[in-house]
Amino acid sequence: MLEIRGLTAAVDGKPILHGIDLAVPTGEVHAIMGPNGSGKSTLSYVLAGRDGYEVTGGSATFDGEDLLAMAPEARAAAGLFLAFQYPVELPGVGNANFLRTALNALRRARGEAELDAVQFLKLARVEAKRLSMPDDMLKRNVNVGFSGGEKKRNEVLQMAILRPRLAILDETDSGLDIDALRIVADGVNALRSPQSSALVITHYQRLLDHIVPDRVHVLAGGRIVRSGGPELARVLEEGGYASVVADAA
């Protein structure tokens, strides 16, 4: 589904990614772990198409299409979703209105019929309940006045409603207490299917206790220095990044 080859990227002229090779097949969940400053967030922004994250070489394809040539909204329409590490506030924009506008934009792009307000609310309430989110969170303005945990749950709610084919979760676990972590993990697991994939970016191993990945990759210094099965996360937990990074170097 996602094929990255020799990807290099820079921010403000400063090289951050130094040649990433990564393939996430359909139906698999891969984890990317790495120390601070290793390029994890840069990778997620480059894949989602954020301005200012300049691709300097290599390629990334999504279902064989050139992902890097697509506008951010076209990537979204193709089925790519990024759960933000720092979800953005939109003052005055109701959460339900935002989500329905987004869902209908995606449905339009895919040639599907749009949902009216009633149909949408029905769907949104079911998903919100599944994530233990009170209904009033749909009425509040997007992320405005949300606690850190609420923001992250709101990202997972959006993911549940938009049903992406490839979800990229950028440190969705950071700042969550253990209960919130479980709810978020349940939300992600509920979306696992043979047709969809996920790339879970995390600093800590604990999220991977709840979302068990098919593969784990270690990102350090803008390169993937090691890949392995789920057990690699536990090696990291015990020996720290230093051991793995040193081995690779």
Add this chain to the structure above:
Amino acid sequence: MSHAADPLAPVHAVTQTPYKWGFTTDIEMDMAPKGLNPDIIRLISARKNEPEWLLDWRLKAFALWQAMTAPEWAHLHHPPIDYQDLHYYAAPRKQAGPARLEDVDPELLATYEKLGIPLKERAILAGVEPAEGERAPVAVDAVFDSVSVATTFRATLAKAGVIFCPISEAVREHPELVRKYLGSVVPQGDNFYAALNSAVFTDGSFVYVPPGVRCPMELSTYFRINARNTGQFERTLIIADAGSYVSYLEGCTAPQRDENQLHAAVVELIALDDAQIKYSTVQNWYPGDAEGRGGIYNFVTKRGACRGARSKISWTQVETGSAITWKYPSCILAGDESVGEFYSVAVTTNRQQADTGTKMIHIGRNTRSTIVSKGISAGRSDNTYRGLVRIMPKAAGARNHTQCDSLLIGDRCGAHTVPYIESRNPTAKVEHEATTSKIAEDQLFYCRQRGLSEEDAVNLIVNGFCKEVLKELPMEFAVEAQKLLAVSLEGSVG
């Protein structure tokens, strides 16, 4: 992906959409020669069969105006206006006296049809009355250049005792009301533009709602400047007698022309005891092109007097048009416990300039006022909020809350907030909050990542920013206003 040096590049494209209402109507016009002098004023007065007192009133205004100079304190820049190079009277030739809808030139009706906003007005102007119970109808007064061309639903209104007619007709039919109230809120010598208007105003709407009557429908006036080198000087006078209620809507457009056109209107509102007036404007005069050529100079004096106890006047405006807007809809809160409100969205793009705000003058005890101003600047435009809150010595317990927010789109535009607060009563409470923000790159990216196009993202963010004001508009008008915001900002991103 785009690697533009400017991450806000998406925000710059929203302003290049052509003005959609810029057509002209080819119609035979009766025009006064260019220039302004007592003879022109006599000619206007004669064409309108006015009584002697009104001619005298106009001539007095003209004398005052001649001794005045245009105000220069606003944050606005334009070349000097040659007031002798304008026509002060232009009327569709067939129109003599009040018109019934059937008598209206089909060319004119076609023009209003083409304008398209508000849709319900177009339907009604075309003579289609909504089915019984379908929705509350709207009565419309249409003003084309200087003359009112059609007023609808007059019979229904008359049954309720409401007078809604062109002011020129009110002068003839209801002289006692016009004489009593005309100039009582905005005197002839109030300011340069008001004096000019008082000298040369040619038409506008007149509304009188009798005691205890809730006006059975929304009243609406549609203003259209068509002729070249003309000014439009309409005069609106609305009187809500004790315990009455009226909601009034105003819409405006003009053709696209290379030269600047002058619009200097005066609106006076009077609310007696327990009366309420809600006045909503969607102003979409031609704003000029991307380089700042052409467009309407909109120099307007709007003021309401809450004369009665517990009366209320509420101004809501969505200002997207005009090359220059100079406008401060104000409330004089004379009656005890009277309430003044001002809700404003002002959008400037390209080279547009707006200096707009309000004045709340608290005179009576326990008077309250609320000001919510949302300024949106894009392109190379300048947007100023200028507001005065004055608490007079006898206004014990007066309260004001002011919220002023500015949203910048791009980095070549300006937003300015100029609040003046004068409190002469120690028991008064005045609060002022102001914020300035930019449509942030991260907000746009967040929306686009969820599948929204750039323009939809900007619209969503702008509408969110304006929500507190838009919800004050009558519902169908709010929908039109949202569309207008979208069109005005189209292309300012990108």
